[in-house]
Amino acid sequence: MSGLSLSGFFAMGGYAAYIWPAYAVFFIVLIADFIAPSLRRRRNLCELRTRLARQAARATRTPPASP
Amino acid sequence: MANWIPLWLHKLGSPPIFYRFAGVLRPWMLALAVLLGAVALYGGLVLAPPDYQQSDAYRIIFIHVPSAWMSLFIYGVMAVASFIALVWRIKLAEVVAMESAPIGAAFTFITLVTGSLWGKPMWGTWWTWDARLTSELVLLFLYLGVIGLYHSFEDRRQGARAAAFLAIIGIINVPIVHFSVNWWNTLHQGSTVRILGPSKMSGDMLWPLLTMMAATKFYYLASLFSRVRVDLLAMESGKDWVRQIAEREGRQ
Known part of the structure; x- marks a missing residue:
């Protein structure tokens, strides 16, 4: 690193246009990879709950055959 | 199965137990990944000196090389788990x-992207059909093939078996990627870090690289655990333990 200045750090010796996009790709891809399963989990559980609710509703609607 | 395998390992293979086990470990793996990643970034971007030939451009190495190692390592894990899944029909191995x-x-x-961003200032080109680059691109296509094949079947487990077969065949590409820089004359530089013998890299550049390698390993475990948990829930959605989880989270 040339000097201790912050702008010197961000300039990366003139290679800022290559280094920062590379680091951005690294973080964006990994963050997306990490968020994807939690979204899928929420959707799956939501679907499962509606299915269970439907089953429960059907069970209460049909009266028992014998008292 | 063989009786030399301890009981706890059998139990760990059961979906509800692995679900809980992965749930406990996952935050720790993620915390280690973030902590080691932050230390490695500080070491690589701030503390390490510029390279005498490449100046600051070489700093892409701290994400490029650990990612490349992970691309091969994960393929190895996938192929071994595929083999176990095909031979012993273990559900958990399939999911992993x-x-x-x-x-x-x-x-x-x-x-591939970070390599391209590094290649432009150093080699003067974003891409070249050289042995290392081409075999790494083939690796990406193999991964996409496995994902595509898995999702192209109506029945999840049938899809997993077909995709596992492809994963095992594709393992042939892993040594090709690794040794491509020795076998062919390529633009890509040879390996600088060695397991056996001294590395050809100065210590203040080497430690951030190795720390980032550890961080990506922990990240893989954290991501794998959360993905496996979601898949186990989907696979076992008819079972009581999944129903209980769905109801508990619905009340919140």
Whole structure:
């Protein structure tokens, strides 16, 4: 690193246009990879709950055959 | 199965137990990944001196090389889990293999893009059909093939078996990627870090690289655990333990 200045750090010796996009790709891809399963989990559980609710509703609607 | 395998390992293979086990470990793996990643970034971007030939451009190495290692390592894990899944029909091995593929594909994609961003200032080109680059691109296609094949079947487990077969065949590409820089005359530089013998890299550049390698390993475990948990819930959605989880989270 040339000097201790912050702008010197961000300039990366003139290679800022290559280094920062590379680091951005690294973080964006990994963050997306990490968020994807939690979204899928929420959707799956939501679907499962509606299915269970439907089953429960059907069970209460049909009266028992014998008292 | 063989009786030399301890009981706890059998139990760990059961979906509800692995679900809980992965749930406990996952935050720790993620915390280690973030902590080691932050230390490695500080070491690589701030403390390490510029390279005498490449100046600051070489700093892409701290994400490019660990990602490349992970792209091969995850493929190995996927192939071994696929083999176990095909031979012993263990549900958990199937899930581990299939959920490793997207993480491996992510790391391979990062490797190709960061390599391209490094190649432009150093080689003067974004891309060249050289042995290392081409075999890494083939690795990405293998991952995408495994993911695609898995999702192209109506029945999840049938898809997993077909994709596991492809994953095992594709393992042939892993040594090709690794040794391509020795076998062919390529633009890509040879390996600088060695397991056996001294590395050809100065210590203040080497430690951030190795720390980032550890961080990506922990990240893989964290991501794999959360993915496997979601898959186990989907696979066992008819079972009581999944129903209980769905109801408990619905009340919140």
